[in-house]
Amino acid sequence: METPLRPQTLAFAAASTSFRNSSILTIVSLPALLAAAPAFAASFEVASKIDAVTVYPDAASVIRHASIELPAGTHTLVFRGLPMNLDPASLRIEGESDGKLSIGSVESRIAPADNAQADSAIAEQLRKLRNDRDIKQTMIDTLNAKRDMISRYAQASPEKLGGDSAPLEIDKWNAAWDVVGGAMGKINEELRVARNDLRDLDDKIKTVENSTRAPDNRTRPLREVTVELEAGSALKGRMLLTYRVNGASWRPIYDAQLTTDAKGGKASLDLVRRALISQRTGEDWKGVTLSVSTARVNRGTRAPDMQTQRLAFWEPPVIMSRSAAPAPPRAKLNAPVQAEAQQSSDEARFKKAEEVESNLETGAFEAAFRVPGRIDIQGDGGQRALRIGSKTVAADVLIRTTPALDQSAYLDVSFVNEDEAPLLPGEVALQRDGAFVGRGQFNLIAQGETTRLGFGVDDRVKVSRVPVRRRENEPSWLGSTKLEMREFRTIVKNLHDFPVKVSVIDQMPISENSAIVIEQLAATTPPTDKIVEDRRGVMGWTFDLAPTASKEIKLAYRMKWPADRAVAFETVPNPPGQSSQPMR
Template sequence: MALHPCISSAIAASIVALTPVLAQADTFTAQSVVTSATLYPTGGEVVRRARLQMPAGRHELHLPNIPAQSAQSFAQSVRAELTNAQLGPIRVRPDLQTTKENWAEPEAEARKLVADAKATLDQLKSQKAAAMDEVTAAQDGLDFLTRLKAPSGTAAIDLAQIAAMIREQSALAREAMAQAQARSNALNDSLNDAKAALDAAKIELARIADPDEARVTVSLSLDVPEDGEVSVDVIYPIQAAGWRPSYTAQLDTVTGDMQFERSVQVTQSTGEAWFDVTLSLSTDRPERSTDPSYLPPLIRRVFDPDDMRPMARSMAADTMMLEGAQMTADSMVPRGYGLNLMYDLPLEQTVYSSADEATEFAMSVLEFGPQMSVRAVPLFDETGYLMAAFQNTSGEMFLPGEVRLYRDGSFIGQTFSDSIGAGERAEFGFGPVDGIKVSRVIVDANEGDRGVIRKSNEMESAILISVENLTDRVWPIEVMDRVSVSEQEDLDIKWSSTQIPSEVASNDQRGILKWVFDLEANTIWTTQLTERLTWPDGQQLQ
């Protein structure tokens, strides 16, 4: 099948674009494309490649149209790797800025080539699908004829006619199926050509520079020992790119399982699209300092007491200077990410240039059996919140990132998770459980006064805490409340609870009480928490 003229033009244009143009006897120009990229949380490093046939000898190779904000900074960081050639000096110069008028027409033509190539590919796919539908229809006809039987008692002459009809129709069905299969097979080469033309059109579109984006030309001096293909990889860092982890936690409260999906969101705004690149993600952070902090000597002085005041001012100034230096050092200490890791995406990827949109790639799906509980904080909340604690048994560290939370298939919100090391325990909150009602009220005294009695050097309080389970299932409950804590011997604090707390310093926090229990359906749990504070006369309580 002949290709659309636009597609043939696209293939021809791509071949010309990849073929070096001999400007002088020893000067070549070739287009390069990004073939791989290693991204860090901030920034990255890309490899762009050019391949071309070169004769033996010393040559100058120009690679234009490379996005870069500054030719000077680009020249300081670029390096090159060659196959079948020796590298000499590398020079970088700014590309001449194209005017909007000169740029608009080729950009429109390139976009039309992409659209035409895609339309041709879609048309060929439709033709192949139609041919395969005919194959299926013919096969269905054969299957029907095979199952066809004459009614009982049919005369012999009629049986012969039926048999002849079945043979004739079967032959026609097989012929139709063979012809449709042949048409489908014949489209395979055209489909491959159309796919190649679409890829070439995309590369051409990516090559065209927006005049608002700065570009440079990299010139390399090459010594080619013999005629043949030379491959050039230009490697350089970029700032307008990065990646961040993203997670989705889906909790099934019936089975008690939690599915943890890991993905990464990649962004790049270099000014060109990356088509079919090998993408790697590193947890390294090149922007961090490569050397430890400088530790200055601690200089002591002796001084005459008569000069104490001026010297005190001098020492105060020195102290302020040292403290300022220490504060600066502290502010530059990197966040700990554990061991550095590298993730290689299994397939070649396409990442478009955009400052506002991220491309998300799935990494893995893990299964955990979390420990579920409903946590109630009666001092602040009127309902319990579902919590799921789990251990990271994946063997890998989970980097800090946003976590989308789903409970029984419904999206309930998102949270931010700090890093979770391999083997470390973590906990996510999965929203309120409306059927768990919580209350915390001050108990009335018998005399009719409020439950908080305060004198000049004494204060007493009585609090009633209750948790009611209005659901139809048993829930493990954690109730958290607090009592006063004293750091002075003169302030005496005594407290009691009708239900003994499971922990009296939860999470190593003094005065934080926790009650852990299972609450049956349609039942209420209560405890009364009393507290008495006394202190010497003449002093005030804070």
């Protein structure tokens, strides 16, 4: 019959059990352990392996597993070779065993670099390289001697080459030359290869010798963690060490594939979500269970405090003599009115093979994607993209044009994010009917929000915008009013053999000065949207356009201002959170 378990936790340690007839790890203080322990504590260096990693946008949480087999008594477990940038405050130790085991203190310390071991390894490498060089040099010397012997043979008189010192018959001279030439060619080729090998060995020796003088290539200090344990009896178990490290991150990237209907039917949008992961934590993650989370663990945990702001009359600085005492520091003013406090802001910053997809786990305040199987992520900073989600959504297709800036018609697609997880800010690779058309950008899109993407130019919708009239008056007396009237005509023509929905965006200037008056004239085609996306002066006309049909839109307005004043057009920034989707 199994013993009932009672879970106990502490700020730095937690315990659980899964062994038959097992006892829960009791967590006690180190002084209590030392009081009940024998006169000495045995120290064990445990071999641990990274089992699971959760990557955040600005850090990573690592879980190491280590199997233990301990006799009864007090022991110190040592985890060596941990990364230097480990956060000691994040250390947590848990365990499970088939006997009574108590966890005491957990300590992190810096282990000095073992440069002696590094020097020994370099010396051994140099010894092998120099030995190989001596062997290669001996081979070259032997080949040179052999070549000299062949050269002396080739210089001998013909009468000395025959048997019994008789002259060599003339008809055999060609064969003798062939033998000498072939031997010399073979020796020269062997010498060429050997000399190249010798140069390569010299380069390797030089590189290794230089590495001994480069401080960056020396062994760097690491961290080690010690855990105090007390075993009530001989037992077997497993320890779990959890810690957080900087130097790891992930960011979302997306693939958006638009599939249209040649007859103008409903279009569909396949949206693939990927995580681009990189890490330089000082250790490789090999065969780990990997998750990516949207939580930001290195951000602040509370809203900033608002300070009192005072409005006062600006006073020019008082110039003081060098002997006078310096004035107390004052807040710097860029204008008569003190600049408003800056608010902190974080920018989040073939036959197809089936891709493995992550499982989404959502909580009240974050979403995590768990990648199936075991993953390898090297610690060299290389980027690895993993597919973490995909979905096919219904897409609303619209032909959108802004002819005052670009007389082209663009395919504009909008959809609603129905996923439980938000779409984080990231780059989107755009494909339309299998062809790559450019890249866009997502802002943060929460569940239920609508966003749009541009999928390039539609060459079968023609747009033209021309000025129809521009009239100005010339004031003839002082204090009169300057008046200017402008009128534009935009024509949109559908060359498709199916109807399309079109949105034309245009603008007329606005005034924030009562002396400047701007009026929309009756010749203007009434817009369907008088204000587009809360942008004053920006208006839109949305309409359905039949095959081969065209639509004319007029925009006319009048501007008035005092004749003795000059005016200029200024661009007003878009409201926060509203930006166009860039295409490159």
